[in-house]
Amino acid sequence: MEELLELRQFLEQGKIHEALLLVDELEEMSLGDKINKIDSYGVILLIHLIKQKAEKRSTRSWDVSIENTVREINKINKRRKSGGFYLNQAELIDILEQGYQVALKRAALEAFEGRYEAQELAAMVDQQETLAEALKLIQQ
Numbered sequence: 001m002e003e004l005l006e007l008r009q010f011l012e013q014g015k016i017h018e019a020l021l022l023v024d025e026l027e028e029m030s031l032g033d034k035i036n037k038i039d040s041y042g043v044i045l046l047i048h049l050i051k052q053k054a055e056k057r058s059t060r061s062w063d064v065s066i067e068n069t070v071r072e073i074n075k076i077n078k079r080r081k082s083g084g085f086y087l088n089q090a091e092l093i094d095i096l097e098q099g100y101q102v103a104l105k106r107a108a109l110e111a112f113e114g115r116y117e118a119q120e121l122a123a124m125v126d127q128q129e130t131l132a133e134a135l136k137l138i139q140q
Helices: 002-012 016-055 060-077 089-114 118-124 127-139
Strands: none
Touching: 002 016, 016 060, 016 089, 016 118, 016 127, 060 127, 089 118, 089 127
């Protein structure tokens, strides 16, 4: 909110260059927030996909969580006015890849009632296949 007041002041004072710099900063902050949210939802998506693949089963709860995370990722990533998306396929893949190890550790706490360490669980799941499935779900 503070930035908007500062932007107003710059515009009222005719300081267009400073206003544009602030607009760039606001855009960057907004995109950063979207990336963080997509990352968080991506980790949740991966947790459930890892559990499904490791345990070779699913639950209604996992299915609903997968649906919800995909919907939220798509909602956050969609540009409202101009159409299109904030993050392209390569950027989404990068975010999912970065979150995979976090998801694996969290899935290890939940899958098989927490009997396996993350590296043991990793041996049960094909990382590239899981990442490809996550991306496919997001892009449907």
